[in-house]
Amino acid sequence: MSDSSSTQGTGELRRLNHELSVLNGIARELNRSVNLDQALRFTLSQVAELLGLRTGWIWLIQDSSPEPYLAAAQNLPPVLADEPRRMDGSGYCYCLDSYKKGDLEGAANVNVLTCSRLEGLVDGTDGLRYHASIPLYSGEKKLGVMNVASPGWRGLGPDDLQLLNTVGDLLSIAVERARLFERSARLGAVEERNRLAREIHDTLAQNLTATGLQIESAEALLEADAAPDEVRAALARALSLTRSNLDEARRSVLDLRAAPLEGRSLAEALKTLVDRWEAETGIATRFKAVNGSRPVPPRVEAALYRVGGEALANVARHANARRATVRLVATPGSVSLLVEDDGIGLDPSRVPEDRHGIVGMRERVEILGGVLRVEGRPAGGTRVEAAVPLEGLQSG
Incomplete structure (x- = not known):
């Protein structure tokens, strides 16, 4: 060789x-x-x-x-x-x-x-x-x-x-x-929510029964012409149990809350939201999705869906707009949602953020590592854009 x-x-x-x-x-x-x-x-x-x-x-x-x-x-x-x-x-x-x-x-x-x-x-x-x-x-x-x-x-x-x-x-x-693996994780999450729902039902049922007993006790004391302090004490116990029930219910709902669009893609859920909102408000609205079939983590779906709903609600309440645009853009690295209108415009520097739910929208986006931008021009409409990075986030 x-x-x-x-x-x-x-x-x-x-x-x-x-x-x-x-x-x-x-x-x-x-x-x-x-x-x-x-x-x-x-x-x-x-x-x-x-x-x-x-x-x-x-x-x-x-x-x-x-x-x-x-x-x-x-x-x-x-x-x-x-x-x-x-x-x-x-x-x-x-x-x-x-x-x-x-x-x-x-x-x-x-x-x-x-x-x-x-x-x-x-x-x-x-x-x-x-x-x-x-x-x-x-x-x-x-x-x-x-x-x-x-x-x-x-x-x-x-x-x-x-x-x-x-x-x-x-x-x-x-x-x-x-x-x-993702399907099994989602199935496991559903089973866990069902288990929590059963526990919540049992816990609230017990607490409501205890509250009812305190109210019945107060009624019996009133019929017996008992001292006002005894009646007041029974009612105070009932009120305390009621408040405890409310706190428990709020915590349980937060723990149990699933994505508001489960079973549909984010693009499908937003399209339904936009169609319903347009019918209710009469404001002509255009929806566009770029790579709308791309799956994103459920917590990102939930956040952007709620940001979209809040932004549209602001358009209906404050913008006096004739047209609006909602655009979802998904790329391998990020997903963004834009809500834009041609209304009277919003100056974010002059409007208290909590008045238009901006604080809530910003918190939802920032907790995911994203950014919320609100831009407005007097007589020039308002633009709300939420962008969330996808790298590093699990899809499940």
């Missing part, structure tokens, strides 16, 4: 060893983690390491919605990162349309496609034009698509295609595993 052949053989072995090492690392991490967002980000970073590809993103499809959503992204070019509407799963996308039709399946169809989202754009693309699309399946069930891209695209050989297909298989298993 010549020196050149030996060197070539050694190089090939090193490449294979590196690929196996990265694949093993991906498999180990995906098997360990039940946090879907972390698993997706890790996989993108490792694929970049494996094939020297800088940019990637992952579309996923929920069981409850046929519309794909952007679940993870790495180093998107500015034109896509700065304009989330261009990465909305409901927009036209050649690779997603091909996937839905079943034209992307197996290693033979992991190939380079022209990115329809970058077609016709020049500025802010970082030179990207093409990407490889890796279909994600669980059996015959469609889970989504992973796209990886690089400005100076090189041809993909059969080994590269098979490698990407293997990564797609590993990721598909991780997606299903994470979703099963």
